[in-house]
Amino acid sequence: MAYDERVANRIREALANQPLVEEKTLFQGLAFMVDDKMCICVRNDVLLCRIGPDEYEAALEIIGVEPMIHNGKSMKGYVFVSPEGYASREAFESWVAKCLGFNKLAKSSKKKK
Numbered sequence: 001m002a003y004d005e006r007v008a009n010r011i012r013e014a015l016a017n018q019p020l021v022e023e024k025t026l027f028q029g030l031a032f033m034v035d036d037k038m039c040i041c042v043r044n045d046v047l048l049c050r051i052g053p054d055e056y057e058a059a060l061e062i063i064g065v066e067p068m069i070h071n072g073k074s075m076k077g078y079v080f081v082s083p084e085g086y087a088s089r090e091a092f093e094s095w096v097a098k099c100l101g102f103n104k105l106a107k108s109s110k111k112k113k
Helices: 005-013 055-059 090-102
Strands: 021-026 031-033 038-044 048-051 066-069 075-081
Touching: 005 031, 005 038, 005 090, 031 090, 038 090, 048 090, 055 075
Parallel strands: none
Antiparallel strands: 021 031, 031 038, 038 048, 048 075, 066 075
């Protein structure tokens, strides 16, 4: 698992007021689960943002944003954001806000016992 600890700390600070946050190793990085749902992840210094399908197309127009491709298929609702895409404080906070906004609508994949 390789991730930039400085970026992870920025995410921790941004999510500090969320009631239920858990960190897990996912996607070859560190994922932040909010309310048992993957919200945002850092792999190396790249963010994996779960923003939902409604924000997806517009996000791809932003500099530093790439689609998440899994098994040759574009995963609508998930984007990779390179450091140039979240360089400013405003941009970083905007990505976290998009992730938290969709997190309220997302379904949990947590298995029930």
